[in-house]
Amino acid sequence: QVQLVESGGGLVQAGGSLRLSCAASGSIFSTMDWYRQAPGKQRELVAAITIRGSTNYADSVKGRFTISRDNAKNTVYLQMNSLKPEDTADYYCHAYSVRDYWGKGTLVTVSA
Numbered sequence: 001q002v003q004l005v006e007s008g009g010g011l012v013q014a015g016g017s018l019r020l021s022c023a024a025s026g027s028i029f030s031t032m033d034w035y036r037q038a039p040g041k042q043r044e045l046v047a048a049i050t051i052r053g054s055t056n057y058a059d060s061v062k063g064r065f066t067i068s069r070d071n072a073k074n075t076v077y078l079q080m081n082s083l084k085p086e087d088t089a090d091y092y093c094h095a096y097s098v099r100d101y102w103g104k105g106t107l108v109t110v111s112a
Contacts, residue, residue, distance in 0.1 A: 001025075001026050002024070002025070002026035002027045002097070002101050003024070003025045003026055004022055004023070004024050004093040004094070004095060004101055004102065004103035005022065005023045005025075005093075005103060005104075006020060006021065006022050006091065006092070006093050006103040006104065006105060006106040007020070007021050007022075007023075007106060008020040008021050008106060009091060009106030009107045009108045010107075010108070010109070011109045011110075011111065012083055012108075012109070012110055012111070013110070013111050014083060014084055014085055014110055014111065014112055015082060015083065016083050016110070017079070017080060017081045017082075017083065018080045018083065018108060019077060019078070019079050019080070020034065020077065020078040020080070020091055020106060020108075021075055021076075021077050022034070022075060022076045022077075022078075022093030022103060023073070023074065023075045024074045024075065024076070024093075024095060025074065027095075027097050027101075028051070028071075028074065029051070029095035029096070029097055029101075030050060030051050030097075031048055031049065031050050031051070031095070031096070032048070032049055032069060032076040032093065032094070032095045033045060033046075033047065033048040033049075033093070033094045033095070034046040034047050034048075034067060034076070034078045034091055034092070034093060034094070035091070035092045035094050036087075036089035036090065036091045036092065036108075037089055037090050037092070037105075038086075038088060038089040038090075041089075043092070044058065045058060046058050046061055046065065046078070046091070047061065047065055047066075047067035047078060048067065049067045049068065049069050049076060051069075051071060053068075053069070055067050060086075061080075061087075064080065064081050064082045064083075065078060065079065065080050065081070066078070066079040066081075067079075076093065078091070080108070083108075083110045084110060085110045085111065085112045086110075087108060087110050088108060088109050088110045089107075089108060090105040090106070090107050090108075091105060091106050091107075091108055092104075092105045
């Protein structure tokens with residue numbers, strides 16, 4: 001059974017940092033992503049990483065967020081620095097293998 005389990009969300013002041021983790025089980029995914037969804041907004045792609053380490057970022061987080069993965073642990077991370085109130089959202093881990101898999105999400109709240 002495939003599972004994606006996120007952790008690491010929380011409350012942080014603007015300018016602070018958080019590190020999210022997503023532990024995958026049941027499958028090895030060639031690409032894993034982080035999405036986020038703010039209240040009243042559509043879910044958007046934040047960052048993606050391939051199994052070889054190629055990365056892609058949304059323009060809004062470039063230079064502030066870093067996605068990485070540990071293939072031995074089947075875990076993907078999202079290091080978030082210089083956080084802004086507009087980064088406040090539920091953050092979801094996503095992967096695709098025959099079908100989409102989503103974690104349950106972890107809430108990140110950035111106070112001004």
